[in-house]
Amino acid sequence: MHRNADGSARGYAALNRPEDWIRSIDFGNAPAGLAQLAGQFEGWAGHLTVFITASQVEPVLRPIYALPTGYWWRRTPGLTLIGDAAHLMSPFAGEGANLALYDGAELAKAIIRYPGDIEAALAAFERDLFPRSTEVAEASAQNLARFFGPDAPWSVVELFESIRDIEL
Numbered sequence: 001m002h003r004n005a006d007g008s009a010r011g012y013a014a015l016n017r018p019e020d021w022i023r024s025i026d027f028g029n030a031p032a033g034l035a036q037l038a039g040q041f042e043g044w045a046g047h048l049t050v051f052i053t054a055s056q057v058e059p060v061l062r063p064i065y066a067l068p069t070g071y072w073w074r075r076t077p078g079l080t081l082i083g084d085a086a087h088l089m090s091p092f093a094g095e096g097a098n099l100a101l102y103d104g105a106e107l108a109k110a111i112i113r114y115p116g117d118i119e120a121a122l123a124a125f126e127r128d129l130f131p132r133s134t135e136v137a138e139a140s141a142q143n144l145a146r147f148f149g150p151d152a153p154w155s156v157v158e159l160f161e162s163i164r165d166i167e168l
């Protein structure tokens with residue numbers, strides 16, 4: 001949840017459910033639809049689930065897609081991909097935008113390194129792109145399992161505690 005400048009609150013609720021299931025909820029009947037959604041968080045503190053049941057707007061449904069970890073392609077002359085197009089992953093490593101920016105910078109550097117030889121530049125760029133994105137995609141997939149696995153939310157608590165320990 002975060003609070004906006006006008007005092008309203010906006011937040012995300014994430015669920016591991018088939019896309020058809022979530023789309024089958026009728027948010028046209030807002031109280032019933034929101035109650036059905038909040039029912040998925042049975043046992044959670046009421047002061048958290050009220051953010052769902054008291055929502056004044058229809059939820060925006062955003063399915064999460066990911067390419068298979070380690071996805072790669074054969075060199076295609078004159079073409080390459082960067083960012084999510086190259087390595088779409090779930091947002092649970094918080095690295096997709098960082099990687100997209102890094103890809104762009106690395107591609108520019110490769111083009112400068114091989115003046116007049118775009119194929120050499122793209123081949124060099126992709127040599128580093130695949131291992132780099134695979135490593136982050138693996139971390140993202142592991143975190144996805146932490147967030148939605150049978151040990152959640154304690155697996156997430158452990159994750160944040162391990163980060164806190166590193167920073168200390």
Ligand SMILES: Cc1cc2nc3c(=O)[nH]c(=O)nc-3n(C[C@H](O)[C@H](O)[C@H](O)COP(=O)(O)OP(=O)(O)OC[C@H]3O[C@@H](n4cnc5c(N)ncnc54)[C@H](O)[C@@H]3O)c2cc1C
Binds near residue numbers: 083098
């Ligand atoms: C809930 C969530 C939380 C996230 N949190 C983080 C985070 O904390 N840190 C982080 O680093 N990353 C995070 N990400 C990931 C990050 O948002 C993406 O990895 C990043 O936006 C990818 O950038 P991109 O430019 O490759 O693709 P996009 O941002 O998807 O940009 C592609 C653009 O191309 C446009 N487009 C598509 N088709 C066409 C077409 N045919 N013609 C013209 N334009 C077209 C699209 O409209 C879009 O504007 C998060 C993602 C989600 C969903």
